[in-house]
Amino acid sequence: MRVRQRKKSAEESYPKTKPIHANKEPSLSLGQGARGGFFLVAQISLMTCGKYDIIEKYFLATCISYFPEKNVMTVSQPQVRLRTQRLLDKYLSGASMDYRKVIALYVPILIDQAFIIGLNVVNTAMISSAGVAAVSAVSTIDSLNIFLINVFVAIATGGTVVVAQYKGSGNDSMVAKAAGASIASVSILSLCIGLLVMLLHNPLLKLFLGSATAEVSAYAKVYLIGSCTSFLGIGIVQAVSGVMRGIGKSRVSLVLSLIMNVMYVLLNFVFINLLDMGVLGMTFAVNVARFAGAICALIYVIKMDESLHLRLLELFHVPWAMLKKIMAIGLPFAAEQMFFNGGKMLTQVFIVSLGTYAIATNAISGTIAMVYQIPAVAMSITLVTVVGHCIGGRNIDDARKFIKSFLWLASFSFVLMTIILMPLFHPLVHLFHPPAEIVDDIFYVLLINAVAQIPLWAISFILPSGLRAAGDSRFTSVTSMLTMWLFRVVLGYVLGIMLGFGIIGVWIAMNCEWGVRGALFLWRYRGKKWYEHKLV
Numbered sequence: 464m465r466v467r468q469r470k471k472s473a474e475e476s477y478p479k480t481k482p483i484h485a486n487k488e489p490s491l492s493l494g495q496g497a498r499g500g501f502f503l504v505a506q507i508s509l510m511t512c513g514k515y516d517i518i519e520k521y522f523l524a525t526c527i528s529y530f531p532e533k534n535v536m537t538v539s540q541p542q543v544r545l546r547t548q549r550l551l552d553k554y555l556s557g558a559s560m561d562y563r564k565v566i567a568l569y570v571p572i573l574i575d576q577a578f579i580i581g582l583n584v585v586n587t588a589m590i591s592s593a594g595v596a597a598v599s600a601v602s603t604i605d606s607l608n609i610f611l612i613n614v615f616v617a618i619a620t621g622g623t624v625v626v627a628q629y630k631g632s633g634n635d636s637m638v639a640k641a642a643g644a645s646i647a648s649v650s651i652l653s654l655c656i657g658l659l660v661m662l663l664h665n666p667l668l669k670l671f672l673g674s675a676t677a678e679v680s681a682y683a684k685v686y687l688i689g690s691c692t693s694f695l696g697i698g699i700v701q702a703v704s705g706v707m708r709g710i711g712k713s714r715v716s717l718v719l720s721l722i723m724n725v726m727y728v729l730l731n732f733v734f735i736n737l738l739d740m741g742v743l744g745m746t747f748a749v750n751v752a753r754f755a756g757a758i759c760a761l762i763y764v765i766k767m768d769e770s771l772h773l774r775l776l777e778l779f780h781v782p783w784a785m786l787k788k789i790m791a792i793g794l795p796f797a798a799e800q801m802f803f804n805g806g807k808m809l810t811q812v813f814i815v816s817l818g819t820y821a822i823a824t825n826a827i828s829g830t831i832a833m834v835y836q837i838p839a840v841a842m843s844i845t846l847v848t849v850v851g852h853c854i855g856g857r858n859i860d861d862a863r864k865f866i867k868s869f870l871w872l873a874s875f876s877f878v879l880m881t882i883i884l885m886p887l888f889h890p891l892v893h894l895f896h897p898p899a900e901i902v903d904d905i906f907y908v909l910l911i912n913a914v915a916q917i918p919l920w921a922i923s924f925i926l927p928s929g930l931r932a933a934g935d936s937r938f939t940s941v942t943s944m945l946t947m948w949l950f951r952v953v954l955g956y957v958l959g960i961m962l963g964f965g966i967i968g969v970w971i972a973m974n975c976e977w978g979v980r981g982a983l984f985l986w987r988y989r990g991k992k993w994y995e996h997k998l999v
Contacts, residue, residue: 713845
């Protein structure tokens with residue numbers, strides 16, 4: 464005798480779910496804190512990749528049910544977490560590391576970048592109280608400082624890549640040797656650069672500030688000499704932070720950055736706002752903060768770290784065989800940074816010729832634009848370690864997968880940051896006390912840049928980080944140098960000066976250069992040559 468089985472109602476098919484009225488917002492438990500935020504980014508990024516079938520199954524078929532007759536929605540929270548974990552396993556896990564390690568590496572770097580850029584905003588806002596001339600001087604010299612600091616940061620990046628690849632191959636003894644060589648070489652180089660620039664400060668100031676006012680030039684001289692004396696301190700911090708990221712201890716670099724940057728802001732408040740010392744007070748603050756950070760970095764790496772077993776004397780000895788490996792990555796990257804930032808400084812000369820207001824517009828726009836880039840810059844730094852581990856273990860498929868996933872995540876992060884920050888334009892810009900005449904220019908510059916960086920920034924900056932971590936530093940460096948000088952500099956002069964678009968034309972030229980450079984990096988990534996280099 465056949466017994467007709469009663470068909471289950473929709474409500475009975477989800478007995479363990481909690482009903483939520485549709486006129487109330489459903490509470491989806493996606494994890495706690497930064498982990499939950501990363502889950503959400505991963506889900507939406509997959510949607511942008513065209514994975515609609517996965518998302519439909521994930522959100523509609525198994526997790527959420529809606530009953531129109533009762534106006535009730537049910538959400539199965541354990542299934543949400545399960546499906547999210549599967550997606551993360553598929554797109555952010557591999558043989559070299561799983562998504563938990565990637566997130567554990569990324570979150571401290573994200574916090575670090577947020578503090579660095581956020582505190583830079585605060586510092587620029589504080590020095591703006593000293594007037595437009597002080598802001599113009601500091602922003603112009605900071606362009607030179609970035610150019611110089613990035614030279615030894617490039618060598619530190621070479622150390623990060625070599626350390627990461629040795630770590631991925633499981634050779635712990637060579638990890639320690641690479642770490643010592645990286646710290647020693649970066650420290651020596653940063654000291655030499657600082658001394659050389661102090662000796663040549665007068666011709667450098669004439670080169671960059673030839674048409675600037677006497678007040679701007681006087682502020683710039685104080686700030687340039689004061690910055691150069693701090694290069695050794697920041698060099699040691701960058702070298703130790705690079706080594707720690709290479710072995711997967713990004714929390715150490717976060718702590719060092721917090722010590723240095725929080726101290727910098729506090730001392731700036733004391734010297735600039737309380738003691739009214741202006742630019743001179745800013746130089747005192749940067750020296751004290753950077754050398755305090757350097758001392759903490761050396762104490763940690765010599766006395767507290769249990770994995771490297773470094774001794775103080777080893778930091779004064781550079782093994783040439785190891786130095787050669789580091790320089791194979793670091794020197795092309797350093798040359799790239801010199802030419803790339805040299806093009807930026809030449810563009811800065813164009814801007815100086817447009818007047819003090821144009822300099823201030825560029826400085827304020829650049830500072831706010833960095834806030835948009837916080838999550839993406841952190842991904843770029845994280846990817847060096849992730850791909851370095853993959854290449855060290857010869858897991859090419861993992862390297863490709865991680866690079867592709869990070870590209871989509873970075874692009875989505877710009878969408879999210881633009882939605883959050885564009886409505887906050889006026890509160891942000893008024894932190895810098897700009898003259899009313901330049902507020903509209905700042906808005907148009909930021910709007911154009913916010914739209915352009917969504918499709919272009921990731922392929923222009925995330926991709927080369929992945930290629931460089933695989934040892935393909937020569938191609939990335941040559942490409943960046945050529946596109947900078949052939950497109951950004953030339954087009955910036957044509958649009959900004961010859962055609963009269965001013966500061967907006969200079970920024971449009973920069974965005975166009977991102978697109979050209981990114982297209983070349985995409986072409987390289989689709990081939991095989993980028994992972995055929997062997998460092999370890």
